[in-house]
Amino acid sequence: MSNHAMVTASQFDPAQLTFRDLICHYGTGRVIHIDGRGASKQIQYRFGIQTEIGDFEVHEWMKLVRVLIERAGEEPLQQRLVELLEQEMPWLHRDFERQLEALELHARRIFENPEWVAYEKFNRR
Incomplete structure (x- = not known):
């Protein structure tokens, strides 16, 4: 079962990860409230990759997959x-x-x- 929580690469030991852990199930997008309210509200949009172990920001997911590729030669x-x-x-x-x-x-x-x-x-x- 997938973990839909937003996660970061630092939460995982790359040596313990497998390609199966990082298979992309689908892309995600979330609005993140930064500051303020009403007309002065500041938000940003986060693009992610949903995997079996969580929802990674796209660039973090890419780095982790590259680590696995390098490890496997x-x-x-x-x-x-x-x-x-x-x-x-x-x-x-x-x-x-x-x-x-x-x-x-x-x-x-x-x-x-x-x-x-x-x-x-x-x-x-």
């Missing part, structure tokens, strides 16, 4: 995912969008799933 796989997305998903215009999508796919271990539409193309290299 899978940087070349990650780079290949980014390259594949550049070729196959032209609607991802910004590098940030491609990096985020590639990290989501990597955490899901999509390249190990023979039912993935790009399985043969990706694993043929």
Whole structure:
């Protein structure tokens, strides 16, 4: 069962985390009240990634997944995912969008799933 609480990377020991812990279930968005009331109210919007272990701010989640990729020595796989997305998903215009999508796919271990539409193309290299 998912933990819907907002969490930070500092609450977890990266050595104990697995890719399964960080699979993106869906993106989240929350308004956070900063200060004030009424017309002088100050808010900010927080974009997050809901995982099995909690709702991480997007950049923190990305850092944690990268730590797991480095620990597993899978940087070349990650780079290949980014390259594949550049070729196959032209609607991802910004590098940030491609990096985020590639990290989501990597955490899901999509390249190990023979039912993935790009399985043969990706694993043929």
